[in-house]
Amino acid sequence: MDEIRELIERWVAAVHAGDLATVLADHSEDIVMFDVPPPYDGVRGLAAYEETWPGFFEWQATGASFELVSLEITAGSDVAFAFALLKCGMPDETADRRLRLTIGLRKLDGRWTVTHEHHSFPHDEIPSPVGESAVREVLDDWTTKTAAGDLDGLMGSIAPDVVSYEHAGPLQYAGRDAVREVCAEGLKTPATFTTPDHTIIARNDLAVAWGIDHVTAETDDGRVESESRATRVFRHGPEGWQLIHQHLSFPR
Template sequence: MNQDEEQMRRLIEEWAAAVHRGDLAAVVRDRADDLVVYDVPPPYEGLCGLDAYRAVWPGFFAWQSSGAEFTLDVTAGRDVAYAHALLRCGTPEELAERPALRLRLTLGLRKQGGRWVVAHEPHSFPELSSPPEPSSS
């Protein structure tokens, strides 16, 4: 594993740990100011910028605290700045109903000021009749 791949893997693993803790500051720490996110819940046209990204997390944290799982298996490109993962993301009931369900995550990274930052973050579920969505409460 080269040094860049190690840095990307650490960045992603720290992000996942921050998501588990509900630590908003750590979740947004390694994101570019002009980040573009295509997420599972609306808005389907995507989010642009750190403020918009920061605003969606409280609802997800509340949903996750209800017992949802969020696990991460990462594969990082060796010579390119991207990573992808399949995540088990759902409440225990949702995961029991659809045990093979995985959220797809791709991270596009760029080096900025000597460190890797995430600049693009699309999430998706395979075609489903009703993908689980975090509550907005």
Template sequence: MTDEQQIRTLIENWVTAVHAGDLDTVLADHAPDIVMFDVPPPYEGVRGLAAYTKTWPGFFEWQRSGASFELESLEVTAGADVAFAFALLHCREADGDPRQLLRLTIGLRKVDGRWTVTHEHHSFPHDDESAAPEITATLDKWGADTAAGDLDALMEPIAEDVVSYEIDGNYTGKAAVREVCAAGLASSGEPITFSIPDPTIVSAGDLAVAWSIDHVTADGTETTSRATRVFRRAGTGWRMIHQHLSYPAS
């Protein structure tokens, strides 16, 4: 095989071993003085094979939860004794955003005729894009779906593991929240109006928080309540994972 082919095979085997939790193969072909700049701290990187080894058990545990670690693309450039490769990988939970790819750069040197990894740099791009437009659209759509009495549409942005602190009690799980919403829709003899004017929304990465004053009119009576909602971005869009509703104490 050419040097490029040897390195490609080395990296492909490493990726397969990471996904399988095969520590021995993950460590193979790595230099004793390896330096890794990883996604989590420390800022100065992980230095030496012993420190590098300690980073993997926790990652393997996360992998066993159903996460992926797969190559999307790989490019290799090799000289006589030094080489580098750069790759994009799918590294995410089962419901993670498939557009979010792990970036990987690997440095290698040839030692006694064998290519050895001396440096790894892993990172995700920093996402400063605001979630506000998507969350606002979700809140607005809740108003239209409430007026239409469309329970299925109301439930669509709700996470399966949602925890909701409602006015009348605490509910865990999408099924429980669905029952609450169904009862609410059935409680009025005429269409219910629901609106959230001027919500405040902040986001970072895959989490967003919205807080607002909700306005609900049922059977001709309008009430307002305080609301805080937490959303998590998944592969299918933003999903509400927590809600806290309250009236101020009189």
């Protein structure tokens, strides 16, 4: 396994140095590489593998890192595989970001030869259906929290930097504390709040929801029902999906 470790460490150093001859050494003519960029069915053959490196070397030369963090190897008599994590990126990207690497090797003519490489970064995008479902849960939770008069619960999905255009009052309410005051005033009157027909579109960490808000308030003068237009923007972060902007209005 020492031979394989030295081979991989030599390859990593060559990638970082832009040493193409050493990068290609110890690779089979029929190598298959699944790389971060396309093609999705892989880069096949040593000539195609060679063509992938010049652009990467240019990027490396701008100050990027390519450094082993961990390496584990399992070897049989003539077949082996290794998996590793590497720092790969510019200095402001590599604190937590890791390139994942799996290497397959065969022993050919008495020496270990790389026949397969798989490079990837974790896919951290949020699938649209997942984001849309989560935002719908936020809206449904507002219905529950409003009925319960739970002001603290309502604030859990409001971002600190939220900006809200309300039906009345000043031009805008900026910040969670300002929006909390609006919600606190509204909860003084028992009410139900529903968003049954809202459309939600989510792309990665941003989502937009729009539709008609339905509010029924139990006042001293009896039940008052109202409908208003609402557009809301949500952002996903460490605290989950939170409202960063809403625009409410009545037609005039």
